Amino acid sequence: MSAVKTLVIGAMVALIGVTIYLWGHSDGSDGRAPRVGGESVAAQPKLSPVKARPRDAYFPNSEDLGRNEMRVIACGTGMPTARPSQAAACFLVELGNGDKFIFDVGTGSAERIAALQIPYNYLDKVFLGHLHTDHFGDLASLFVGGALAGRQKPLRVWGPSGQEPKYGTKHAVEHLREMVTWDLDGRKGLVDERGYQIEAHEFDYKGINQVVYQDNGVTIRSWPAIHSLDGPVSFSLEWNGLKFVFGSDTYPNKWFVEYAKNADLAIHECFVSVPAMIEKFKFTPKGALSVGTQIHTAPEAFGKVMSTIQPRMAVAYHFFKDFDTTADINDRVRSTYDGPLSLAEDFMVWNVTKKEIRVRMAIVDEAVWPPPATEKPEQPNPANRIPYSEMISGGRLDVKDVIQPIYDEINKEYGLDEKQE
Ligand SMILES: [Zn+2]
Numbered sequence: 282m283s284a285v286k287t288l289v290i291g292a293m294v295a296l297i298g299v300t301i302y303l304w305g306h307s308d309g310s311d312g313r314a315p316r317v318g319g320e321s322v323a324a325q326p327k328l329s330p331v332k333a334r335p336r337d338a339y340f341p342n343s344e345d346l347g348r349n350e351m352r353v354i355a356c357g358t359g360m361p362t363a364r365p366s367q368a369a370a371c372f373l374v375e376l377g378n379g380d381k382f383i384f385d386v387g388t389g390s391a392e393r394i395a396a397l398q399i400p401y402n403y404l405d406k407v408f409l410g411h412l413h414t415d416h417f418g419d420l421a422s423l424f425v426g427g428a429l430a431g432r433q434k435p436l437r438v439w440g441p442s443g444q445e446p447k448y449g450t451k452h453a454v455e456h457l458r459e460m461v462t463w464d465l466d467g468r469k470g471l472v473d474e475r476g477y478q479i480e481a482h483e484f485d486y487k488g489i490n491q492v493v494y495q496d497n498g499v500t501i502r503s504w505p506a507i508h509s510l511d512g513p514v515s516f517s518l519e520w521n522g523l524k525f526v527f528g529s530d531t532y533p534n535k536w537f538v539e540y541a542k543n544a545d546l547a548i549h550e551c552f553v554s555v556p557a558m559i560e561k562f563k564f565t566p567k568g569a570l571s572v573g574t575q576i577h578t579a580p581e582a583f584g585k586v587m588s589t590i591q592p593r594m595a596v597a598y599h600f601f602k603d604f605d606t607t608a609d610i611n612d613r614v615r616s617t618y619d620g621p622l623s624l625a626e627d628f629m630v631w632n633v634t635k636k637e638i639r640v641r642m643a644i645v646d647e648a649v650w651p652p653p654a655t656e657k658p659e660q661p662n663p664a665n666r667i668p669y670s671e672m673i674s675g676g677r678l679d680v681k682d683v684i685q686p687i688y689d690e691i692n693k694e695y696g697l698d699e700k701q702e
Pocket residue numbers: 411413416508509530
């Protein structure tokens with residue numbers, strides 16, 4: 282008998298044996314009732330053989346970042362009309378050295394950032410590619426909400442100049458600060474005020490691969506983008522041999538294909554397809570062609586850009602990613618690009634190391650509360666409070682009787698002697 286035949290017959294015998302065994306004891310036991318202290322416990326429910334397994338998803342606040350690892354999370358991937366499933370442009374970059382950076386903070390993205398459970402003191406650096414609201418519409422929310430939730434330092438915003446001062450980041454940030462005057466003045470004397478400051482770090486939009494930030498081993502560069510008006514830029518962030526590139530919005534351009542080279546993760550806009558703009562956004566054909574291919578980057582052109590730079594991972598965003606649009610976008614990109622591709626959606630996560638790029642989705646707790654502040658707040662000075670006018674103050678109902686028990690409860694719990702105003 283040949284060796285192969287012997288093996289086959291041996292395997293068959295083993296299989297029959299196992300089959301007979303399982304036939305007799307379909308629960309996989311040895312068929313004897315287990316006994317505890319001489320009593321049969323056969324009537325007890327059987328344990329499920331299914332054990333918990335690690336899941337291939339990212340749960341915020343559950344994973345330490347490796348020292349040489351970069352984690353990027355999409356906090357907005359959609360359009361100016363933010364919707365429940367997609368906020369507008371925002372990407373968070375976290376590095377193994379502890380640094381965190383926000384690239385664009387489009388409408389609706391502050392809520393996504395909140396879901397990541399990162400103490401707000403770490404979220405003090407924002408880089409804006411341009412000043413469309415779908416790229417900075419939630420700056421006020423991050424500014425004020427972040428300060429309230431524990432950012433005890435100014436929010437720093439880097440962004441480009443424009444053809445005139447009124448088109449620059451400094452103008453936008455200063456006027457945003459003006460816009461929230463009532464909000465911030467009303468908080469004087471009530472909270473730690475150090476977070477209620479916002480700094481604009483404006484740089485020349487025409488700078489070619491210029492360094493706009495350098496600290497703690499991180500270098501961020503900018504180069505011009507072509508979109509709407511002069512002013513927009515794209516960024517690269519380099520750290521520890523890893524390179525992240527964020528295009529913000531742009532028509533395909535020569536600077537991007539030059540300076541995004543060697544990117545580990547290259548994020549570039551990939552706009553809603555022209556037929557979908559006509560059908561779903563009700564653009565005229567002329568308008569759709571203009572906006573979808575001349576102001577923005579069409580999916581086919583996105584593919585051409587990525588074929589040119591060949592990143593380790595190409596990330597497409599800036600389209601509504603639905604069951605009936607994803608295949609179309611994918612087909613159009615694939616007509617010009619066959620490399621690694623992520624069609625981004627909100628809460629997509631990329632863990633980037635030299636060895637691999639792991640792509641997952643984050644599973645978030647929607648009823649999240651802000652994480653505890655990492656630094657002790659400064660005691661507010663009640664003298665800074667701006668008082669109500671007599672007219673408004675005189676409208677207060679007397680509810681001291683129902684408020685007093687709250688004071689009593691808190692004074693007792695915390696050993697205080699606070700009194701009603
Ligand atoms: Zn734009």
